[in-house]
Amino acid sequence: MRLRNRSLVTRIVLLSVGLLLLIQLAVQLVVRSSIENSVRQNLQRELSADEKVWARLVEQNAQRLSLGASVLASDFGFRAAVTSEDEETIESALENQGARIGATIAAFLDTSFQLKAIANAQDAALSSQSLTALGQAMARDGQQGRMALERGRVHQFVLVPVRAPLVVGWVLMGFAVDEALSTDMLAVSGAHVVIVNQSSGQPVQLLHTTLNNPPLQALAEGARARGLVTVAEDQYAVRSVALDAASPSLQTYLLRSSTEARAAFERMKTVLLLIAALGLLLFAVGSSMLARRVARPLDLLVADTERLGRGDYGQAVNDFGRQDEVGNLARSFDRMRLNIQASQAEIRQLAYWDRLTGLPNRAQFREALQTAADEAPTLAVIILDLDRFKHINDVLGYAFGDRVLQTVARRLHHLAEAEQALAARLAGGEFALLLAGAQAPEALALAAKINQAFVEPVSLDGQTVDLSAAIGIACWPMHAQEPDVLLGRAEVAMYVAKRKSLDMQVYDASLDSTSAQNLSLLSELRQAIDGNELRLFLQPKIGLRDDSVVAAEALVRWAHPVRGMVQPMQFIPFAEQTGFVRYLTLWMLEEAARQWKSLQPENGTLRIAINLSTRDLMDLDFPQKIDEMLDRYGVPREGFCLEITESAIMDDPQRAETTLNQLAASGYKLSIDDFGTGYSSLAYLKRLPVSELKIDKSFVMGMEQDESDAKIVRSTIELAHNLGLTVVAEGVENARIYALLAALQCDEAQGYYMGKPMISTDFVQWSRDWAARPRAAA
Template identity: 50%
Template sequence: MSLSVFLHPSKLHNRIAGVYLALLLGVQALSYWFIQDSIDGNARAAIQTELDTGEKVLLHLIDQNANSLEQATRVLAADYGFRSAVASGDRETVNSALLNHSERIRADLALFTDPDFVLQASTTGQADRFLAAVKRQADQALAGTSQARQIEIIGGEPFQIVAVPVRAPALIGWVGMGFRVDETKLQDIRALSGLEVALLRPRPAADPDIALATFERAQWPALQQAWQASASRATPLQRAVELDGDEYSARSVVLNAAPGQAAVTAVLMRSVDQALAPYERLQLTLLILTGLGVIVFAVGGLYTAQRITTPLRSLTASARRLEQGDYGDAVHARYAGEIGELAQSFETMRQAIQTRESQISRLAYEDALTALPNRVQFRLHLQAALQHARDTRPHGGGTCAVLMLDMDRFKHVNDVLGHRFGDRLLQAVAERLRTQVLSHPRAELARLSGDEFAVLLPNTEADDAIPVAQRILRAFETPLTLDEHTVDLSAGIGVAIAPEHGDDPDLLLSRAEIAMYVAKRQQAGVVVYHPGLDSTSEESLTLLSELRQAVDTHQLRVFLQPKIDLRTGQAIGAEALVRWAHPTRGMVPPMRFIPFAEQSGFIRVITLWVIEQVAQLGAQLEAQGLALKLAVNLSTRDLMDPELPHKIAQLIERHRLTPERLVLEITESAIMDDPQRALQTLERLHALGVKLSIDDFGTGYSSLAYLKRLPVDELKIDQSFVKHMESDLDDAKIVRSTIDLAHNLGLSVVAEGVETAKAWKLLAGLDCDEIQGYFVAKPMPADTLAEWLTQWHPPDTDGEVLATDFSAMLN
């Protein structure tokens, strides 16, 4: 097995391993997500803690620096010499002391004002903004709200302002010192807190800009832009800032300013990426461990799944063998647990299928009564023999003979002594045939149906087949004895030779059957087929091929012959008759195609087509308020079809026809060919609600015993008795007896072949129920029936005079 096939996703072991691998990955991904979320949350919480600490450090440093600066400034304010100089008004001494002291304490700006804040001395030439800042600081000190953290922008730079009063002992002035806040101080804060620091100076009518920052100066514009962009999505004191692709968590600290003055803001920033960096190594370690775990789990899972699915593949191979019809190899249950139980179930199933398969094969190809091959098996053997004959023809062989025989008088024996005796008789006939036939090399005997048998003689000419047939006939010269009954049987045998009489199994069987029927009809014993026995065979085959197309191409037509109720004179139904409108032959008479359609079995297709047309027409007439009974003839082949009732039920339901509107006419001969089977079919048809009629009554050989058992509703008197009844008293008596018999059995009577008004009047006097014939109407196209019904008027037969004998019969 290739690696691509082994790893194909459709394989069960891959699906098992895949499911658990997916679960593992899902759990690991969920765990990783939780860890990532926890790390992110913890890191951000730690950043907030750092920002809190950084804010405290920043404020503490500013406060500490402010206290130091204030103490240093107070030294100058308390200096005696400085106060003396101030008191004496010696400005030069004040300037000198102010300058020296500012240099000593490293103050960048220094000034002295009188109590009214009039500048007396200053170390800078432009001290207006500085003086204003000192005055604000002094005012706050006098008000008791001095802000040690006051940082103001002077000359565009941030300064920490200190204002100290000079007293001697009364207030004689103020000393103000300004200390520039430079990058060194911010770096000190950064070193102590680990945070980036920036000072934002306010601007009139504009956003603050950066005065100082621990970042590189080249980054200040980007920091300025990022800070302004974050203003819309942050709290006033807490922001998230994106700088050069790095995320910073920032906090603004407002450094107190005097009332009415814009405050300087210190911004403390901590890189989130740097805070998360230590955890990223941990995450990488987790990912590596997860990857190793997945690999180990995948290998282990595939191995385990392979161990599980190996016995399943073995069972799959066994199932494929069963699918292909190989039931010989046993399924071994070599595994424990559920798979072992499954294997045992497969083995039990294999044995059961093998048993049923042999039974089905026997039923499909073997006659259950005689254990001989049936028609299907015989046809297969005949086909193989014909193929062998074709293959050996170039080498001097290539012949094959078929003998078909039918027992004489068997049906009579079956009717008199019963079917059980008939079955045993057939078994005895089969045994006698075995004795006579199977002695011939490679001969095969089969029972085709009923009392019909066939013999296959491979590589046999007609001269060799005839002696075999004659030996069979001589074998039946000795009567058969069963249950103290001696039965004298004979047979008619037809012989067909391949390739002379055909090279197709069905054609060869058909011609052997033709010869057999000739042998029975002429009491000739053995007849070899020749074209003269079936002079119309080629035409029949051509017509049969064309007839199959006629149904599909709508060449068939339904004609209807009305039926009249003699009591009311009104039309109550019609008989459906099929006509073939051939595109080149014209109207083909029914007697030209119906007989061979019955012989070939195609009559079933025609019958169902007619019934469907009638059902559709009947439903249409019902919709028009014309509740007519429409009759359709059934042939022997139709009656022997076990599926016929089901097919008719489907047609009735499809066209929503009232079942009582459909009448099925069956001839006596069709019923008597196989009374028991016919009775079963008729009972199923009767259960559908359709009406059943015995057609051509009086011309067959039915007995009253069968007639009273049939679930029929009416009798149709054959036209041979009706046509001449007004002139033949015997025919009239037969008709009257039939009518009385039918009425006594609770059946209605239909007389067909009515061609004169006298016949109408006579049948009405004999209490016949319905009539049909040319006197009423000839068969007409189905689509003209409705118009005919509107024009029909019963004839006036009062003026018809019957002969005395006939009149007396009516009284």
């Protein structure tokens, strides 16, 4: 997060140096690992050489000692003393010769290897038995330089025969070699020496060392594992060497310091670190210079983009004369500048002008209205909407409708120029004129001229279309203090004129009172659903063959907390206009499904009929919604009948047909409500998956007095039966109509004669009462 907040130069430098630093760290780790491996390998190689040097030193010392003993053994006086068994002379010769060659032990053994004489009085304490055993072993093996532990020190012994001329005895000389050999070894090879005695079952005994307090157990383990052993804050590689094969308890440890072995490598590491640090510094400087070379043009491009963002497209973007990616980016920005400049010109044209008619659009008209309101003391807004324009598009096509709009625009434009007014197209077939410095009389006069201009029909491609429009007028400041409000009130007046089939209408506050009520009504309708204010009412449907209750139509009533019981005609049309009817339909479906099981008779199935609106049929997800709802309450599909008006189907026949096919496939019974009042019933009847027709009550209620209505009812019943459909007649107000419908073999009847709409909780008892009535009473 911190890196993203830094400048581009800083990020490039940090990333570049960071990557190089990671590489350097990786190199250092590899070098360190390589150095460690090299140090260990070099230490082992050096210890192998040290082992040979040690063996050579031991061998050379044995040769030197053997030569000194041989000189004594060949001395004529010494041999004479041996022959004469002159012990004093023998001891004196041993002492003198031992002193000359540095022997610490000098002894004469007879041919049976028994001790006969020994130099130095303190040596008398030596065990003659150990010297006898040593002499016998050396004579038997023919080995010179035998190592043995005597008087707590390691001695190297040599055995030389005394001949006169036969062997008359043996000269045995021992030399303390621990300190001498160790010193020579350290001087010759630089390896430290630790000599120990590892007698079986005894603690390890340190005999001599060139180090201070070496850990003997760690030395043994390090020698076996060929690892490093810590001694006095340093680490040593260890190699174990036997002093003498005949004396396995005597061991020598040769040690090499890893610090000394690393010294050369440490110097190399220091040089590498210096090189790495210098490289980092040079890389940081170089990457900073490179980043600045990239970032400087980008900073200039940022300034250019900010200028473009302010809408200044006149100055070209500098490409710095570069042919690299930065230059390409700059040239791309310049091409973008040109494209935006062209697009902005087109957008301004689209934003303020209607492309089809060439007139100002709603946005420009509103700005002109705002300007005029600021400058003129009075003004008038005229809004007109073409009559039957949707029908023109549906019948003659949208291309023809566009040409009609162009013709209307030309007429309005010429009229506006003559009256020094501004004409604009707001949307669809809706136009507006702004008349500055005018009031209602001038606006009414202009509206009359507009109507006069529409007297002449439009003739295009042999087709003649009559024009007319509903005109609404609102004046400033009398009708509104804000331009948007003035536009809205002119539209209110226009809609009133269209609804009342007037040529023109001036805004009046009384005309707009319903708008505020409608806003309040929509809010209250939402609260009605959330606050459980709606009630489900049912009106029974009677089967005319056996007078049984076969179905009921679901109706909604609104138990308003202030207005009391609100009838459907007071809120259903408004709900249909605003689209809120979809929520009412879903509420009725869910409430009916919730109560369905409690409404069922002991024998048979009671269907509940629900009216669907145009909005419901346009919702392609509607079938899935009610399927999920009925599944949730465990209600079968045949328990519901969905009633659709012809007008709902005709708004969008193809889309409605798709929805109805889905509903029929799910198992719902479909019924066409108010049959006979539409325009294209027969054309679509054969295509729609309906199973029931519901004759509109306007025909049923009049069939008793009007023969034409009776014929329509009879024909509809016959048509439906021929098509395999059942028929429901609504509006049955008396027993006479009930009997006529039964005679015409109508299937079901619905009306006040049998039962008025009642709250669903009373319906079950009413059904029992109806079944208990004598048939003659019906």
